[in-house]
Amino acid sequence: MTHQWQRWLGTLVLGWAMGCGGPHAPRVGDNQLVNGSFESKLSGWWVATDSEGGTAQALSSSADEGALGLALFKGTGGWGSMVGQETAPHSAGQTYQLRARLRGQSGGERVSISFHGQGFEVETGPQWQTVEQLVFLPEESKNTTALISVTTDRATVHVDDVFFAPAEVEQGEADKAPENRVHNGSFESGLGMWNFWSSSDGQASTSPDARGSGYAGLVLSLGASGGSSVKQMLAEPVQAGEVYRLEVRVRGARGGEAVSLCLQVNQEPWDGPCLAVPVTDAWGHISGEVTIDEPFQDEPMGVMVSLFSEGSVQVDDVVVVRVQP
Structure with a gap:
């Protein structure tokens, strides 16, 4: 019992030394995107595809919440089908939280979410899921682009509630x-x-x-x-x-x-x-x-x-x- 008590006490002291009061979760600011829930159809978003037959549509059947959501389809060939929009500038060394609700038509579709060249890829399931990640932006930029892309051939992904916002994180x-x-x-x-x-x-x-x-x-x-x-x-x-x-x-x-x-x-x-x-x-x-x-x-x-x-x-x-x- 004495040995266990000493070990617990040592762990407690180390915890105090490494960060008193416990970790502080990131403080997330306001969404920098307009029409992130696609309730105004594709207003504010541009569409691009290098695949044959690729499309982007605002449909009621693609909504997780509200009246409309995005149906993003990649045809054959090329890299993908995407929607994007320009956002406000950011400073060097800033962190952003990227978040969206996704559902694949069948499951297994690959989706890329990025902001100014930083982001992540996920594989969708047939049920709605929230995907999110913090990204670090090392350089200042006055021309920043938010992108959502589907990269799987002949695949449809449903997208809703897209959220890109600056986040304050505790320094290590x-x-x-x-x-x-x-x-x-x-x-x-x-x-x-x-x-x-x-x-x-x-x-x-x-x-x-x-x-x-x-x-x-x-x-x-x-x-x-x-x-x-x-x-x-x-x-x-x-x-x-x-x-x-x-x-x-x-x-x-x-x-x-x-x-x-x-x-x-x-x-x-x-x-x-x-x-x-x-x-x-x-x-x-x-x-x-x-x-x-x-x-x-x-x-x-x-x-x-x-x-x-x-x-x-x-x-x-x-x-x-x-x-x-």
Whole structure:
């Protein structure tokens, strides 16, 4: 009993140190879209398709709530059928919440939702579902476009209650780190700016339960074999001889999970320096320096966090800082 009490007390103290008062959910502003529920038919929206027979219509049979909803159909060939509209400008480093109600005609249709080049893809079901995600917008823009696209051939998707709004998110330690080259390194804006890859049944998501600091953190999982990774391309290329400091917070579900933090070129062979990350079942803060030994010259490179063993880990506060020259 004494050992359990000491362990609980230690966890409580760590929780106070990592963020007193618990996480604060994002504060979401007003919808930036006009006619997001399609009650005024397609007023405010433009339509485009490069598929044969693609259409967009406001129909009563496509409504989740209200009188009308959008029926978006992709024919054959091309990339997709889409609707879009221009919105107010946004500043650099702003987060937006993208949300919509979707239903596939049969289920399994692929839909892309994006804002100024940042967004996500989902697979629909035959019943109405809410899909939403926070996206991080690294650059200022005065010409921003909201897009909804169906990319599956000969498929109809019903859309209603589309909502794109600015969101204020709690900053984590990586967001505050001077000279950090990683955007959304504390995962406060979901997986915005990060790309996920897995060779098996791995998954990546964000959760307040996975936070090391701020509001949320990354949950990275893997099945029996292969690997799961999240990767973000850095804005500036690297040069041979440069030295970088890499930092990350990690906690394993059991401890002992195989995790690495790497800088990696985005082409074969997938070269670049790595740090092996020791993992326990308590939060650990790992920091180390790596050198660009390969003869790179203005080479685009990304930072990658990978899990190579079965199980799951929580990841937060990814930092990449150039320290030399």
